[in-house]
Amino acid sequence: DAGVTQSPTHLIKTRGQQVTLRCSPKSGHDTVSWYQQALGQGPQFIFQYYEEEERQRGNFPDRFSGHQFPNYSSELNVNALLLGDSALYLCASRAGTGWAEQYFGPGTRLTVT
Amino acid sequence: RKEVEQDPGPFNVPEGATVAFNCTYSNSASQSFFWYRQDCRKEPKLLMSVYSSGNEDGRFTAQLNRASQYISLLIRDSKLSDSATYLCVVNPRASGGSYIPTFGRGTSLIVHP
Numbered sequence: 001d002a003g004v005t006q007s008p009t010h011l012i013k014t015r016g017q018q019v020t021l022r023c024s025p026k027s028g029h030d031t032v033s034w035y036q037q038a039l040g041q042g043p044q045f046i047f048q049y050y051e052e053e054e055r056q057r058g059n060f061p062d063r064f065s066g067h068q069f070p071n072y073s074s075e076l077n078v079n080a081l082l083l084g085d086s087a088l089y090l091c092a093s094r095a096g097t098g099w100a101e102q103y104f105g106p107g108t109r110l111t112v113t
Numbered sequence: 114r115k116e117v118e119q120d121p122g123p124f125n126v127p128e129g130a131t132v133a134f135n136c137t138y139s140n141s142a143s144q145s146f147f148w149y150r151q152d153c154r155k156e157p158k159l160l161m162s163v164y165s166s167g168n169e170d171g172r173f174t175a176q177l178n179r180a181s182q183y184i185s186l187l188i189r190d191s192k193l194s195d196s197a198t199y200l201c202v203v204n205p206r207a208s209g210g211s212y213i214p215t216f217g218r219g220t221s222l223i224v225h226p
Contacts, residue, residue, distance in 0.1 A: 042117075042200050042216030043157065058213055090156055101147060101169070102214070104156040 002027060004105035006091050012111045013081050021076045021108045025093030031055075032074040033102060034066060035090040043090055050096075051072050078110075086112045116140060116215045123221035130191045134220045137183040140205030141181050144212060146177055148182045149200040151219065157200055160186075191224045198222070 007026045025032050031050045035043035045058035049068035065101050068074045072093075078085055088109050094100040119136045127133050138146075146163035150186065163175040163184045174187040184201055198219040204212040 023161050033214075040218070042218045045215065056213060059136060101159050103159065106156050 004091055004093050004103055006028075006089075006105040006108050008108060009106070010109045010111075012113060014113055015081055015083060016080045017081050017112075018077065019081060019110060021078075021089050021091075021110075022073065023076070023091030023093075023105055024073045025091075026103050029093035029095050029103070030072050031049070031094045031096060032068060032072065033092045033094075034076045035092065035104075036060070036085075037088040037090055037107070039087075047075070081112045083112050087111060116205055117201060119199075119201055119217035119220045121220070122198075123223050125223045125225065126191055128193060128224055128226055129192055130224075131187065131189045132191060132222065133185055134199055134201075134222075135185050136201030136203075136217050137181075138203040138205065138215075139182070140203070141179075141182060141202045143205045144184075145204045146175075147202040148173075148175055148184075148186050149202060149216075151198045151200055153197075157177045157216075160199070166167040188222075191222075193224050193226065196213050196222055196224045 004026050007022045033048040034046040037043040046060050047057040048055050052068045063079045065077045088106045088107045091105045094102040117138050120134050148160040149157040150160045151157045163177045167176045172189045176185045198221050200219045201217045
């Protein structure tokens with residue numbers, strides 16, 4: 001049973017560029033959430049997707065957008081990258097939109113130079 | 114006041130010691146609570162959910178105090194392998210009635226021989 005997978009593992013981008021990160025949820029899970037974790041901080045909730053729609057959103061600007069596909073996989077897009085966007089981006093999946101435990105992927109480490 | 118606050122770390126304890134972490138939350142409408150463990154440069158992994166009646170899993174005990182708005186994690190007979198960062202997660206009610214998972218910044222535990 002595959003867990004949550006993410007790609008790529010590492011990424012280096014330049015300020016102003018755009019980036020797309022990908023996530024495949026754990027088998028049986030249909031809800032995907034994205035988090036940003038800066039060094040020394042806890043993960044911060046970006047948004048959650050369920051049934052191919054954004055259901056909840058944290059305090060992130062519109063430069064952060066996402067998508068969920070019919071097979072429940074998801075993408076996170078960040079436009080006009082800033083140095084402050086450098087972080088570990090984590091994807092988490094769960095079954096349904098309730099309060100069930102969520103399971104994290106290994107993350108994508110994004111460095112913006 | 115931050116929505117979720119954790120004990121400052123790091124906690125440096127000898128093998129076999131008992132150690133406890135607290136996590137306070139500000140939103141009294143919070144409905145679900147969890148503890149995650151995160152190893153250096155890895156993804157958070159679910160350690161345990163926290164129930165109103167308290168729950169135990171081997172050497173780990175989690176408690177919820179709704180009146181005082183905090184959750185706790187007790188680790189008995191600490192092992193070297195328990196060294197990690199422990200993150201608490203609270204699902205407070207956001208505007209519009211949705212629940213946004215909010216992580217604390219984590220407490221670092223170092224268990225030494």
